[in-house]
């Protein structure tokens with residue numbers, strides 16, 4: 001039960017967010033998070049409490065570095081109160097819904113939990129693929145609505161930045177609603193189809209392989225074309241005359257590369273298209289695409305010019321391979337010094353398999369990112385900036401649904417969390433639109449008092465368990481009950 005309501009006739013007015021729904025008896029509000037149950041406003045979802053367990057495959061590591069580990073499997077509190085299902089502090093003058101005290105190793109601790117309503121939030125999506133998803137800054141759409149953009153690619157991954165206050169509140173009503181749905185589905189571990197202007201259609205689901213233009217991606221590159229030449233040069237020595245690792249970013253050529261030079265691999269007279277960066281390293285050998293090594297080519301010979309007759313000879317052998325080993329072909333030069341594809345010797349098949357073996361499974365990673373604003377911090381302390389300082393001073397630990405977060409340096413409490421580390425369906429929404437996400441602040445009770453905490457609202461852990469759902473912690477395996 002909560003006190004965030006006022007009754008009008010038989011309806012209850014919920015004031016847990018700015019929408020201020022009037023809710024009939026037996027009905028739920030617009031977000032399905034609050035309902036009118038026999039005249040009382042109730043939070044529909046159970047409040048989630050995590051209990052440490054090893055029977056569900058929790059990782060057996062010492063908890064909280066520092067101090068001597070006493071050899072117990074876990075070290076620290078065995079019960080953790082999350083903010084999932086806790087309720088919010090709106091309209092921002094109230095203490096957080098639960099401020100819970102417990103004792104850990106003789107020290108009085110307090111965890112302050114609240115569900116934050118985040119208009120300023122988004123997700124950063126890392127998609128492990130070499131395939132070209134679209135130009136940087138291109139608009140990313142869901143259901144035809146702009147929900148974010150393509151940002152700089154990283155080593156072996158394409159990155160998307162979705163959500164943010166401009167898409168949530170700055171566009172049309174539909175854009176805000178679709179953005180909110182997209183963020184919530186991705187954060188709750190569901191799959192979402194995204195289309196990129198001038199690029200690909202990609203199905204994204206946290207912890208699962210991306211599907212690009214209908215093809216499930218299997219592997220993440222072991223390195224760029226140049227790095228792959230360096231890593232495997234010795235394994236090719238004596239077995240082949242030339243190797244080209246085709247890569248949209250940096251294509252590598254064994255005979256010209258420094259690794260080939262140091263291994264005394266002779267020149268072959270190969271001529272590459274594209275822009276030579278340094279010996280054996282070529283940029284822009286083709287356009288980006290979904291073909292070999294993230295280029296748009298399906299025939300790798302398209303990136304070669306004619307072999308130099310002064311150096312090349314008939315019978316010269318050449319392997320062309322992509323950065324993931326997904327594509328590979330073996331050639332011999334004919335009498336006219338033209339490469340002719342032929343059956344690949346077993347020794348070279350093994351080297352291609354070795355490249356594949358060194359590529360990790362391709363996954364989508366979804367990091368939820370939000371800023372805990374002053375109003376949310378006011379639910380923790382009467383002087384919100386003190387909470388920020390306490391986090392920066394590492395006196396207060398921030399978690400989201402019990403999962404560790406990364407707090408950005410600089411101002412505010414801007415954090416990121418891996419959604420696969422959180423319990424299922426940890427995220428909700430309100431139709432303003434904004435996402436509702438759990439956030440917890442844990443600190444010593446004495447530190448809480450010192451930063452001006454709402455000491456009158458502190459309650460013991462034992463007062464909670466009756467009405468809560470207990471889940472194992474750390475959360476085991478994939479998100480339960482959500483997709484493949």
Ligand code: SF4
Nearest residue numbers: 014017020021029031
């Ligand atoms: S949208 Fe949900 S939280 Fe907001 S007022 Fe309505 S029922 Fe309450």
